[in-house]
Amino acid sequence: MLVKDLNSIELGYDIIIVGAGAAGCVLAANLSEKFKVLLVDSKDFPRKKACSGIIVEEGKSFFEGKLDKSVLVEPNVLDIDYVDWDNNLSKKSVKGFLNSDRFALDNFLFDKVRNKHSIFFLKNTNFIEYLETLDKVHKVVMLESNGFVKPIITRYIVGCDGALSSIRRKVFSRDTPFYIGVQELIKSNINIERAIFIFDKEITDFYSWIIPKKPYIEIGALLEPKDSKGKFELLKKKIGEKYSIFGNGEYNSAIVLRPNSIKDIFLGKDSIFLCGEAAGLISPSSAEGISYALKSGKFCADALNSGKDALKIYKSNCQLLVDRLSKKFEKAKIISDSNLRKKLFE
Ligand SMILES: Cc1cc2nc3c(=O)[nH]c(=O)nc-3n(C[C@H](O)[C@H](O)[C@H](O)COP(=O)(O)OP(=O)(O)OC[C@H]3O[C@@H](n4cnc5c(N)ncnc54)[C@H](O)[C@@H]3O)c2cc1C
Incomplete structure (x- = not known):
């Protein structure tokens, strides 16, 4: 090249x-x-690029086992806890997704x-x-x-x-409708081994997340453009209360399409x-x-x-x-x- x-x-x-x-x-x-x-x-x-770097099954199979290990962060493999704060519900799901560093x-x-x-x-x-x-x-x-x-x-x-x-x-x-994808990488000693996907209509009608990327934890959300900054602050406040994850870190955002x-x-x-x-x-x-x-x-x-x-x-x-x-x-x-x-x- x-x-x-x-x-x-x-x-x-x-x-x-x-x-x-x-x-x-x-x-x-x-x-x-x-x-x-x-x-x-x-x-x-x-x-x-602002992106959580989670690679699902179809992405994994694309690489046919040839994805360089150095691209992955700890924990390399992620399962998901879905939590619904509106209805006070939760569910665990075994996914086996890859946890990559999007930059790598x-x-x-x-x-x-x-x-x-x-x-x-x-x-x-x-x-x-x-x-x-x-x-x-x-x-x-x-x-x-x-x-x-x-x-x-x-x-x-x-x-x-x-x-x-x-x-x-x-x-x-x-x-096509679009959202603002916002994420913040916070250095934290809190031990989280699974990704947590959060549904809360006060924050977004899409979803928010907590993803371990050791030694960091990524907090993120897909937000409607109106008052996205305020909504992200509210998410951080709620996550602080529920998971004791506090502090500020590297902040990134990007537009995400949400086809109808x-x-x-x-x-x-x-x-x-x-x-x-x-x-x-x-x-x-x-x-x-x-x-x-x-x-x-x-x-x-x-x-x-x-x-x-x-x-x-x-x-x-x-x-x-x-x-x-x-x-x-x-x-x-x-x-x-x-x-x-x-x-x-x-
Ligand atoms: C916060 C966030 C978290 C996400 N997390 C995940 C996840 O965990 N897993 C997942 O599968 N997906 C995730 N996504 C979605 C994923 O990042 C995108 O769908 C994916 O990167 C799309 O790849 P792409 O190559 O189509 O476009 P992109 O990766 O967006 O690349 C487009 C490129 O085009 C360039 N470009 C744009 N306009 C021009 C122009 N006029 N001239 C020249 N260059 C131009 C840009 O600079 C950019 O480099 C996330 C998105 C966001 C915002």
Whole structure:
């Protein structure tokens, strides 16, 4: 991989990938070397994304046992206690999820593209806009870095640009609800071995959590944008009272999509593809998005590598992700309603 600055890069590429998160890195790593690929990200690298890094079964199987152990934090494997503060209910669930450090996971994924000669990478570079060319085959992508704007020509654009995807907004008009994901990593001697997922309508109609990441404990919540700061303070106060976890630590936040229905999932059109959260591939009941990002990135690479009808193949490959998500919309409604939620604890 050649890391360059926007000023010095060449004018034409086969594929431009916008976003070097989980989806963008897996896509870039799996694309055939016959393609000349430009991977851009608006952030500095290595990047830090607000994310709890819990890897569910589908994410675990994606790595086929090859996930570097150094990516995991203690306790490496997590089960979950669900607690409903509205109804005073609780339930234990054996999950066996992996407890990763998201920063280390991102570096592990980025390492897979670092040595590929067919990939050119630009950090601190924003995708702004694309325009159609007269031949209707190529597109002109406007990129910006440090106030300098440059047009680049490409055959395909893949939006792996996350919850606030500019590419999604350009090709898909539906507004998808979003939440603010807030998390704070607090140094603590309190011994917690399981993740605790909290339902409390005073705080959010989604959920909040306590996750051990030794020697830290992560407190987090998915909050409606209105008064999210006040709601997070209230959560911390309640957690202090119930679990004696106090103090302040490293605070991070990011937007999370919460798709309402299958109609919020959009995988692309013509020669524009969307992967990961940009496609709306994230669970509306748990905000689990890593496994969808990994798998859609791989499916997109497989489709583009195959040569013809790439978008059709991509959509067909993603059907199992869409089917998996379609079962979660009903659960999302149930967890949001404190009355209906009681049945999850039976
Ligand atoms: C607080 C929080 C906790 C979470 N916890 C979990 C969890 O425990 N487990 C789980 O599975 N999921 C979790 N998620 C969701 C998960 O983080 C995302 O769904 C997942 O990271 C999506 O991956 P992605 O590659 O699609 O997008 P991202 O990882 O968001 O990457 C998108 C990239 O695109 C870049 N970008 C955006 N716009 C532009 C632009 N215009 N030009 C250039 N680059 C651009 C960004 O800089 C970013 O690096 C959590 C989310 C939050 C906010």
